[in-house]
Amino acid sequence: MAVNTGGEKEVIHQPFEYFAPKTINEALKLLNKYREDAKILAGGQSLVPMMNLGIVSPKYVIDINNIGKLSEIRENKNQITIAPLVRHYEIAESKIIKRAIPMLSEAASHIGDMHIRHRGTIGGAICHADPAADYAPVLAALDAKLEIQSVKRRRIVSARNFFKDAFTTELKPNELLKAIHIQKVGQRTGTAYQKLEFVSGGYAVVGVAALVALDGEGLIEKLVVSVGGVERRPITIVFNGDVLGRKIENATIEEICGAVKDKISEPLSDIHADGEYRRSMAAVYTKRAVLKAANRALGGE
Numbered sequence: 001m002a003v004n005t006g007g008e009k010e011v012i013h014q015p016f017e018y019f020a021p022k023t024i025n026e027a028l029k030l031l032n033k034y035r036e037d038a039k040i041l042a043g044g045q046s047l048v049p050m051m052n053l054g055i056v057s058p059k060y061v062i063d064i065n066n067i068g069k070l071s072e073i074r075e076n077k078n079q080i081t082i083a084p085l086v087r088h089y090e091i092a093e094s095k096i097i098k099r100a101i102p103m104l105s106e107a108a109s110h111i112g113d114m115h116i117r118h119r120g121t122i123g124g125a126i127c128h129a130d131p132a133a134d135y136a137p138v139l140a141a142l143d144a145k146l147e148i149q150s151v152k153r154r155r156i157v158s159a160r161n162f163f164k165d166a167f168t169t170e171l172k173p174n175e176l177l178k179a180i181h182i183q184k185v186g187q188r189t190g191t192a193y194q195k196l197e198f199v200s201g202g203y204a205v206v207g208v209a210a211l212v213a214l215d216g217e218g219l220i221e222k223l224v225v226s227v228g229g230v231e232r233r234p235i236t237i238v239f240n241g242d243v244l245g246r247k248i249e250n251a252t253i254e255e256i257c258g259a260v261k262d263k264i265s266e267p268l269s270d271i272h273a274d275g276e277y278r279r280s281m282a283a284v285y286t287k288r289a290v291l292k293a294a295n296r297a298l299g300g301e
């Protein structure tokens with residue numbers, strides 16, 4: 001179907017051709033044919049505003065909303081698989097996700113407003129790769145595996161390597177994000193996401209995801225912190241010997257927060273906050289996220 005949206009009073013500047021494939025294969029063939037000239041349409045919450053503003057002008061829009069297989073949440077013994085069209089509100093409310101990975105539900109429940117959460121999708125949010133978006137640090141902390149498909153090839157990329165720069169990912173023009181695979185966290189392991197937002201449901205000025213595993217004596221066995229909103233891509237720290245084997249107490253927390261601050265070398269400055277403020281807040285929100293995750297590891301809320 002050709003949609004001519006030109007004309008002075010129209011919002012979208014360029015005409016484009018619209019496709020609504022019913023299968024993944026059909027979508028992949030279209031992507032393979034049109035490549036840089038095509039854009040996938042998921043929830044449209046970022047793509048459509050960008051088309052309205054003339055920031056992107058795809059000649060072909062491939063709407064994947066009719067592909068039922070792309071809307072499922074599946075669980076097996078060790079892993080949860082989330083398809084890219086799962087909406088933010090479904091992630092916020094899913095019993096499976098709340099139980100197994102509470103910080104993912106936590107992050108989803110703070111995205112935008114009710115309308116954005118009902119239209120926007122996890123796949124769209126990840127592929128859009130806004131540095132201030134919420135899922136990226138959470139998925140990086142969890143070391144989620146992103147399944148990427150083209151006509152000829154399927155590959156798996158860790159969320160820690162997927163985000164290359166602001167609004168830039170590992171995806172090639174003929175590739176589709178097909179699934180997000182997340183290992184369930186083990187026993188005595190807690191996760192938490194803490195976000196600084198200036199308006200309720202606003203983008204993250206700072207968003208910190210923490211994963212803490214404690215041993216039988218309450219000593220740190222594993223600690224991962226990932227910070228979003230502060231640099232052009234999430235900063236992820238997998239803590240090693242210095243912190244492992246220690247108690248969660250003030251001195252340890254200070255050290256963890258110090259390490260996070262040290263890792264931030266090029267903080268973003270914009271109309272919302274300057275770089276130094278973001279760096280300081282990254283430490284404050286790291287403390288909150290680590291304490292909450294540790295509490296969950298001990299069975300608390």
Ligand SMILES: Cc1cc2nc3c(=O)[nH]c(=O)nc-3n(C[C@H](O)[C@H](O)[C@H](O)COP(=O)(O)OP(=O)(O)OC[C@H]3O[C@@H](n4cnc5c(N)ncnc54)[C@H](O)[C@@H]3O)c2cc1C
Pocket residue numbers: 039040041042043044045046047048049084110111112113116119120121122123124125126127128132133134135171175176177178201202203204
């Ligand atoms: C007012 C407002 C407030 C917001 N607040 C927040 C917030 O607080 N936190 C937050 O994280 N986000 C926020 N967002 C962004 C929101 O999460 C969007 O839903 C998200 O960025 C895009 O998801 P979408 O499903 O709408 O994708 P779309 O807009 O349809 O697509 C976005 C991009 O991803 C590509 N794409 C989509 N799906 C795939 C796929 N499966 N494979 C390959 N490429 C794909 C598209 O081609 C496009 O380039 C906000 C948006 C708005 C408008």
